[in-house]
């Protein structure tokens with residue numbers, strides 16, 4: 001029987017970056033080359049990646065949050081192999097099979113009683129699209145309120161709820177009926193909700209772009225307003241879910257009981273695209289209200305059999321490895337190790353985080369005002385890239401700037417990182433910031449090249 005010979009293909013494949021540039025996205029490859037991220041990647045395990053030269057990198061980016069249980073987690077891989085070996089039925093389409101029901105049950109067993117139904121999707125943005133559609137149909141209202149700087153995915157419905165102009169420009173007109181209000185401002189929210197025409201309020205408990213934490217009492221207040229005015233309270237746990245913040249779901253920090261909870265990313269251990277919308281029975285029954293409407297929403301690949309198998313193994317792994325507690329403990333440790341930088345280095349404005357979603361924000365220093373101004377004038381947020389760059393090339397740590405045009409460096413590591421990894425990250429970060437502050441001419445050279453990215 002002839003195999004595909006992936007091994008052979010990989011061995012003789014030539015240059016990955018050149019091929020991407022030719023076939024997928026040349027501008028992205030230019031960016032990688034400019035910021036010195038143009039490595040050839042060979043393999044990954046847990047919180048580490050290895051390049052073709054055999055160098056190990058600490059992954060503080062976690063595939064944007066899809067590797068909470070670690071890259072190439074062996075238990076999740078085994079579950080996938082088992083599912084393949086069992087020749088499970090896959091999608092019958094006009095039928096109900098075992099794995100989706102088992103995963104739905106496992107998810108609902110871990111969430112508040114208010115959530116009683118699951119609609120599977122194949123990605124985060126599709127889980128948001130489901131929330132928008134089902135929320136509209138259930139309430140018979142059309143408006144959607146979200147937040148400035150909010151991020152919920154890049155398909156057109158999710159994009160219409162996006163509060164970052166960099167993502168929305170050039171793609172309009174967006175859907176009508178969508179509006180954003182400032183994060184933390186209950187009065188502004190109430191002003192919208194009191195019209196009693198808002199289907200849902202969409203909020204990330206911790207905003208991924210910038211890592212913005214909610215002010216005290218905000219989320220509880222928002223939930224109360226939603227209940228008062230008949231708006232569905234939709235908490236986007238796509239990035240914050242599955243242990244990231246030191247609770248299985250971030251809404252647990254504030255004892256919230258949302259009507260809608262989109263999840264995705266780490267649910268399948270990073271192996272298979274997946275998403276799900278967890279919802280109250282009331283929402284579900286209002287939409288799926290008759291046999292005629294039994295398939296009111298869905299897509300061909302969801303629920304995907306392999307995603308379901310991986311999901312079951314992922315939930316088990318999160319429990320058995322104590323990853324939620326580990327995220328809480330290591331998140332505290334990371335804050336303890338990095339908070340002193342605010343006093344030590346005048347370019348550091350704030351360090352913030354919840355569990356293992358963490359960020360450091362830079363600001364104009366008292367000394368060296370001129371070079372800061374020059375750098376940030378070329379491209380706002382560029383100073384953070386000056387730290388991300390050396391962290392990668394000199395310390396072999398993968399991290400990212402937390403959004404467009406903001407001087408914030410973000411970490412979102414797999415929850416399997418160790419104490420030693422966190423210590424290494426904190427030490428390397430301090431030395432990379434000090435070096436970035438000291439070398440304005442090298443930075444300026446970099447800035448000039450980076451400015452040519454566009």
Ligand SMILES: Cc1ncc(COP(=O)(O)O)c(C=O)c1O
Nearest residue numbers: 123124125151152153208238239
């Ligand atoms: C909070 C949040 N919502 C939605 C999404 C969209 O998910 P996906 O990229 O799977 O479409 C993301 C992705 O980064 C996210 O962080």
